[in-house]
Amino acid sequence: MYADFLRRLARDKLAMVGLCVVAVLFFVAMFADFLAPYPPDRIDVEKILVEPSRDHLMGTDPLGRDVLSRIIHGSGVSLSVGFVAVGISTFIGVILGAASGYYGGLADRIIMRFVDIMLCFPTFFLILAVIAFLQPSIWNIMIVIGITSWMGVTRLVRAEFLSLRERDFVRAAVSQGASDLRIIFLHVLPNAMAPILVAATLGVASAVLVESSLSFLGLGVQPPDPSWGNMLTEGKDNIEIAWWLSLFPGLAIFITVMGYNLLGEGIRDTLDPRLRR
Amino acid sequence: MTSTHGPIITILLVFLILTGCDQHKATTKDPSPKTETVTSIAETESEPAYGDMIIRGTIGDASVLLPVLANDASSFDITGLIFNGLVKYDKDIQLVGDLAEKWEIADDKLTIRFFLRKDVKWQDGQPFTTKDVEYTYKTYVNPKTPTAYATDFLKVKEFRVLDPYTFEVTYTEPYAPALTSWGQGMLPSHLLEGTEITESPLKRAPVGTGPYRFREWKTQEKIVVDSNHDYFEGRPYINRVLTRVIPDPATMFLELKAGRLDQMGLSPLQYTRQTNTKWFNENFRKYKYLAFGYTYLGYNLLDWKFKDKKVRQALTTAIDRDGIVKGVLLGLGEVAYTPYKPDTYWYNPNVKKWPYDPEKAKQMLAEAGWTDTDGDGILDKDGKPFKFTIITNQGNQLRERAATIIQRDLRRVGIRVKIRPIEWAAFLKNFIDRRNFEACLLGWGIGIDPSQIDIWNSKKTGERELNFITYVNPEVDTLLDQGAATYDREKRKEYYDRFQEIIAEDQPYTFLFVSYSLPIISARFHGIKPAPLGIGYNFDRWYVPKHLQKYHIAP
Numbered sequence: 041m042y043a044d045f046l047r048r049l050a051r052d053k054l055a056m057v058g059l060c061v062v063a064v065l066f067f068v069a070m071f072a073d074f075l076a077p078y079p080p081d082r083i084d085v086e087k088i089l090v091e092p093s094r095d096h097l098m099g100t101d102p103l104g105r106d107v108l109s110r111i112i113h114g115s116g117v118s119l120s121v122g123f124v125a126v127g128i129s130t131f132i133g134v135i136l137g138a139a140s141g142y143y144g145g146l147a148d149r150i151i152m153r154f155v156d157i158m159l160c161f162p163t164f165f166l167i168l169a170v171i172a173f174l175q176p177s178i179w180n181i182m183i184v185i186g187i188t189s190w191m192g193v194t195r196l197v198r199a200e201f202l203s204l205r206e207r208d209f210v211r212a213a214v215s216q217g218a219s220d221l222r223i224i225f226l227h228v229l230p231n232a233m234a235p236i237l238v239a240a241t242l243g244v245a246s247a248v249l250v251e252s253s254l255s256f257l258g259l260g261v262q263p264p265d266p267s268w269g270n271m272l273t274e275g276k277d278n279i280e281i282a283w284w285l286s287l288f289p290g291l292a293i294f295i296t297v298m299g300y301n302l303l304g305e306g307i308r309d310t311l312d313p314r315l316r317r
Numbered sequence: 318m319t320s321t322h323g324p325i326i327t328i329l330l331v332f333l334i335l336t337g338c339d340q341h342k343a344t345t346k347d348p349s350p351k352t353e354t355v356t357s358i359a360e361t362e363s364e365p366a367y368g369d370m371i372i373r374g375t376i377g378d379a380s381v382l383l384p385v386l387a388n389d390a391s392s393f394d395i396t397g398l399i400f401n402g403l404v405k406y407d408k409d410i411q412l413v414g415d416l417a418e419k420w421e422i423a424d425d426k427l428t429i430r431f432f433l434r435k436d437v438k439w440q441d442g443q444p445f446t447t448k449d450v451e452y453t454y455k456t457y458v459n460p461k462t463p464t465a466y467a468t469d470f471l472k473v474k475e476f477r478v479l480d481p482y483t484f485e486v487t488y489t490e491p492y493a494p495a496l497t498s499w500g501q502g503m504l505p506s507h508l509l510e511g512t513e514i515t516e517s518p519l520k521r522a523p524v525g526t527g528p529y530r531f532r533e534w535k536t537q538e539k540i541v542v543d544s545n546h547d548y549f550e551g552r553p554y555i556n557r558v559l560t561r562v563i564p565d566p567a568t569m570f571l572e573l574k575a576g577r578l579d580q581m582g583l584s585p586l587q588y589t590r591q592t593n594t595k596w597f598n599e600n601f602r603k604y605k606y607l608a609f610g611y612t613y614l615g616y617n618l619l620d621w622k623f624k625d626k627k628v629r630q631a632l633t634t635a636i637d638r639d640g641i642v643k644g645v646l647l648g649l650g651e652v653a654y655t656p657y658k659p660d661t662y663w664y665n666p667n668v669k670k671w672p673y674d675p676e677k678a679k680q681m682l683a684e685a686g687w688t689d690t691d692g693d694g695i696l697d698k699d700g701k702p703f704k705f706t707i708i709t710n711q712g713n714q715l716r717e718r719a720a721t722i723i724q725r726d727l728r729r730v731g732i733r734v735k736i737r738p739i740e741w742a743a744f745l746k747n748f749i750d751r752r753n754f755e756a757c758l759l760g761w762g763i764g765i766d767p768s769q770i771d772i773w774n775s776k777k778t779g780e781r782e783l784n785f786i787t788y789v790n791p792e793v794d795t796l797l798d799q800g801a802a803t804y805d806r807e808k809r810k811e812y813y814d815r816f817q818e819i820i821a822e823d824q825p826y827t828f829l830f831v832s833y834s835l836p837i838i839s840a841r842f843h844g845i846k847p848a849p850l851g852i853g854y855n856f857d858r859w860y861v862p863k864h865l866q867k868y869h870i871a872p
Contacts, residue, residue, distance in 0.1 A: 083725050085644030089590070102586065103644060103718055175737075258711055264721045264736060277567045277714065281590050 048310045055306020061299025069116040076109035080266050089282045099284035101274055107284060110266035111292050117267045118296060121182050121251040122244040128186025130240050133193025138224050140194065141201025152198070155191045163188050167250065168259065176259045185247050193239050200232035234311045241304030245297045252293050268293050363843060367544075369861040370557040370868040371842065374569040374581035378537050378562045382523040384502030385456055385514065388465045390762075395540055398558060398856070399440075399525035400502030403431055403450070406765055408848035408855065410661075412496060416445065416503060416526065426491035426804050431499070433482040437549045439505050440530045446481040452506030454486075456514060463515065468771065469498030491802045493809060497766045528553040528857040537562050546872070554844070554860035556870040579839040584715075585647040588835045601837050602845070604852055607660070608834040611653040612716065612760040613826040614707065614723065615786045620755050622705060627685040629824040633671040635678035635730045636723055642830050645718045649835065653828035655817040656761070656769060662806075663767040665814040668821035678730050689731055696731040704733040705755040708748055711738040719829060720758050749785050757786075758829075767813045770797045773820070788825040841865040 049055055068075060077097075084104035092099040098107035140151040167184050174180045204210060205228065213223050254260030255269025256276075263270055268289040275286030379392040384400050387393055403417040414420070416437055421430045437445040456462050457470040472495065475487040488495060505524050509517055523531050528550065529542035540560045544553045561578065563569040570587055572578045583592065583603070592603060614636075616623035623629060638652045657664040682688075687696040687703055696703040707723065709716045717738055724734040739748060748754045761772065771777050774797060775789040793816060800812035820826075836852065838845065844859045845852050861867070 081721075081725065083644065083722055085640050085722075088644065088647070089586070102714075103721060172740075175739075258738070262736070262738065263717055264724065274714075278586060279567070280570075281586065 045310060049306060052306045052310060054302045055310070058299045058302030058304075058306055061295060062303055065115055065119060065296060065299065068112055069119050072112050072116055076106075076112040078106040078109045080110045080113040081105065081264055082109075089278065089285075092284050098288045099282065101271070101282075101285055102278065107271070107288055110271060111268065111288055114266040114268045114271065114289070115292070115296075117178065117261055117265065118248050118251060118293075121178065121185070121261075122247040122300075124182040125185035125189070125247040125251075126240050126243040128183065129188075129190040129243060130193055130236065132187065132190040133239075134197050134229070134236065136190070137194040137197025138201055138229065141198035142205055142220070142224055142228065144202075148198070151194070155194050158188075158191050161188075164250065164253070167254065168257075171254065171259045176254070176262060178261050178265070181251055181254060181260050185250050189243065189247070193236065193243075196235045196239055197232060200235060201228055204228045204231055234307075238304050238308040238311070241300055241307060245300035245304065248293065248296055248300070363862040365554055365844065365858075365860040366863040366866070367552065367554050367860075367872065368556055368863070368870065369841075369866040370559055370870050371555050371839075371859070372559045372561060372577065372579045374561055374563050374572065374578045376562075376564055376566065376569075379534075379540060381520045382531065382534070383504065383514070383517070383520055385453070385462060385464050385466070385504060386520065395542065395560065396502055396523065396525075397527075398529040398542055399523050399527045399531055400504075401437075401526045402500035402502055403433070404496060404500045406500075406850055406854075408846070408850045410765055410849050412500075415500070417499070420496070422496075422804070427489075428485055428487045429495060430479075430483065430485045433484075434549060435482055437526050438547055439507070439526055440524050440545055440547075441505075441508075443505070443507050444481075445503070445526055447478045447484045448481070449503055449506045450484055451476060451478055452510055453501070453504045456504060456509075457501070466498075466501060469494055491804060493801055493804050494766045494768045497764075529558055532557075543870075544872070548857070550857065553857035555842075555857075556872055557868075573837070579842070581837060583835040583837050585645075585649045585832075585835070588649060588837075589647050592837060597837075600840055602840050603835065603837045604845075604847060605649070605833050605835055606847065606851055607651065607658060607831055609658055609765075610760055610762040611656065611658070611831045612719065612758070612829045613653070614829060615757050615759060615826045617752060617754055617756065618787045618789075618825060619752060620705075622703065622755070625685050626823050627681055628687070629827070630671055630822075631678045631681035631685065631730075632727070632732075633824050633827040634674050634681060635732070636726045636827055636829075637673045638827075638829055639673065640726075641719050641722050644722055645715050646830060646832050650830045650832035653831050655821060655828065656763070656772070656826075657767065657813070657817065658763050658831060663810060663813050665817040667814075668818050670821070671824070675726070675729050682730065687731075694731060695733055702733070703731065704735070706735040706737050707756045707758050708737045708739055708744065708754050709758040710741045710744050712741075713738075715832075716758050716760075723758075750780055752785060752787065767809070768797065768801050770801060773797060773816075786825055788823070790819060790823060793819055841867065 082105060084100070087096070087100050087104040088102055090096055090100040090104070096106050096108065098111065100106055101110070136151050140148045166188050170184045170188075171180065174184070210223060210227060213227050218227070251260055251267070252269035252272070255267045256272050258270070258273065260269055261267035271289040272286060275282070275289060279286050375391055375394065377389070377391045379387070379395050380389055381387050381392055382396055382399070384393065384396045387396060401415045403415060404412050404420075405415040407413045414434075416434055417431045418434045419432050423429070431450075433445070433447065433450070439445055454470060454473070454476050457464055457467050458473070469492075472488050472492045473486050474489045477485045477487075479485060486495075503526065505519075508519060508524055521534055526549070528545055528548045530545045532543045533539070533541040539562065542558050544556050546552045561572075563572060566584055566587075569578065569581050570583075570591065573581055588603065588605075592601070616629055616632075618624065642648060642650050642652055651659055653659075654670050655665060655668055659666070682696060686698045688698075689696050691697060693702075707720050709720055717736065720736045724736060727734050749757065771783045773784060773788055773793055775784070775791070775794050777784040778787050778789075796812045796816045796819070800809055800816070803809040803812065834851070841861050842859050843862060844855065846855060848854060
């Protein structure tokens with residue numbers, strides 16, 4: 041089944057572009073120290089806001105730091121925030137969704153109303169409020185994004201469970217006396233993996249965006265640690281004299297988010313039997 | 318005025334305006350002998366004319382428009398146009414009469430007798446008399462008044478009204494900052510007497526004696542004042558002053574370019590890179606002078622790491638302050654060595670300067686017991702590594718950049734620094750007030766009077782008091798008390814010279830820099846004459862020649 045899935049995914053050109061982007065990002069983040077031409081925090085007051093040139097392919101910032109090196113090091117921040125946040129939200133979503141869908145009844149109603157309540161909050165402002173209470177740091181950002189974006193996954197998982205729990209293989213497992221936990225995690229969940237995977241991939245894209253927005257507002261990754269969002273803040277302040285400060289971090293965010301979205305949608309299309317040719 | 322400051326100074330003044338610098342006119346109008354006009358076209362003499370409006374940009378909105386309650390630069394910027402004190406500083410930083418015609422200081426230096434001008438009227442037509450002065454004095458010393466400027470007035474032993482235009486104040490001991498303290502804005506007793514000042518409608522719609530009268534205040538948007546035709550020094554030329562609140566410096570600059578602002582304070586980058594075009598040279602004039610304020614790195618002296626002055630001297634030696642002036646201010650500032658403004662009378666240039674020398678710093682730290690015993694690249698002592706966090710207020714990019722350079726410099730000598738920008742209200746409440754910090758990067762405004770008791774006296778360490786680094790030095794306490802009790806300028810300077818030597822030796826702060834104020838003003842305004850006190854001192858004499866007038870405001 042997986043071989044079939046991969047073959048069909050490989051035929052989807054856009055999904056492959058997305059996959060390549062994501063793979064390159066991983067590579068860059070992992071080998072940032074080797075790829076970056078300068079240390080990301082190397083200050084050079086003689087070279088403040090230098091235009092892109094051979095020495096500095098993407099120019100320098102107001103402290104004379106190399107923009108390319110900072111973008112390369114910023115990729116690690118973006119990716120780790122994306123993955124950890126999505127890990128947290130998927131974990132919460134799966135647990136609650138599985139409980140809700142499998143048991144139904146009162147548990148289902150309580151969890152679903154809770155989801156409705158959470159969805160009523162404008163997520164971004166909820167995050168802003170929470171960050172204002174905690175101190176902004178990369179760890180807090182990951183956690184806060186994670187615990188405010190699990191609702192979609194919960195609904196997806198619940199829907200899958202609602203239909204799967206009526207299937208014969210589940211009944212068979214029940215009749216054999218398997219425990220609830222065993223049924224949920226070993227029998228039902230593996231069959232619900234596909235939509236979860238799609239939601240998670242798309243979730244990474246939105247987590248990267250949220251992190252950038254928060255850092256842009258000064259509530260995310262704190263300087264001098266490079267993050268694409270806080271680089272954009274400096275870009276905004278100097279947009280008239282240093283276009284490179286806005287363009288390159290902006291492009292990095294754009295390409296990353298697009299890469300994840302393409303990949304996620306590619307996976308979804310591949311898995312959708314109605315689109316199968 | 319606020320708009321003449323870069324964001325850095327504005328933020329420091331907005332919240333930590335020195336209680337010593339009651340002369341808000343002095344602190345907010347940026348005096349300096351080295352004022353410099355940068356312009357390509359010389360200002361041609363032309364006939365002064367009434368009319369037109371000036372639109373100024375400010376980063377922060379005013380909070381309250383009564384000088385007794387205000388403690389931020391944005392508020393003082395407006396109240397300075399509406400209110401007068403009894404005395405003021407003239408363009409050469411000499412104390413002259415404002416609402417007071419003259420004064421006499423008794424030989425024992427304990428009693429001052431003021432003679433008020435008799436031709437002054439409040440903007441609602443009532444005469445200004447000693448009754449107003451008495452009310453103002455009583456309001457300042459009333460413990461229920463939430464004012465930051467009571468200290469000077471509490472030194473008054475007796476306040477005697479002699480007649481409607483003469484009064485006398487007696488001090489318990491000679492107090493040199495006394496005269497300056499009467500420059501505080503006078504309040505209208507006929508409108509405030511018997512009311513709760515914190516509840517007064519005048520907080521948002523003040524009535525004063527000054528060159529401009531209040532017209533309109535839209536919170537977080539604009540404050541409008543119109544010229545006072547009955548002003549005792551003569552009607553101001555410019556009919557209206559519109560102060561627009563634009564919290565973002567980049568947006569403010571765009572507004573300036575779009576012609577919707579006449580005056581703002583530039584950042585070093587805007588000054589050096591964005592305003593040298595032909596269009597700017599033809600339409601604007603730039604000014605440049607040292608601001609009355611400095612930026613420093615303060616060490617919490619309750620923290621065991623910073624208790625040894627040898628360590629603090631080494632930290633200062635390890636920090637490349639010239640690099641900060643160059644990299645952060647783009648050269649538009651000077652390195653600070655003492656808490657006084659360079660090229661003012663009170664500044665002592667002969668103090669220990671601790672020039673940048675990383676090798677020497679390492680050696681000094683080793684002498685203080687800090688060495689890298691475990692080979693991890695971080696100095697340690699008693700098994701504890703030398704790591705600390707610098708906190709600063711969020712949104713001040715110049716300070717954050719300075720902190721970044723300090724972080725790099727200290728890493729070179731084996732000290733690990735973290736930088737934590739914190740939103741201002743939380744910064745004061747949870748960190749500064751509770752002494753919950755290791756080092757802080759902040760700024761002070763410098764008053765014209767040299768008394769700095771509130772910052773350095775060992776008794777001013779209580780919560781919300783300004784000696785929040787807990788600097789204790791009995792000799793400094795004595796010198797500052799002696800300085801405040803001495804009227805003789807030269808004698809007084811000796812005390813403050815010695816005080817600066819001790820501060821430079823103790824290094825409770827690493828003094829970082831004094832930056833330039835970089836105001837830019839539309840070229841249609843004439844009569845601006847840079848002086849040691851900056852450019853704002855004769856604002857009521859600025860004018861726009863008839864043929865250049867842009868806005869038509871009914872007088």
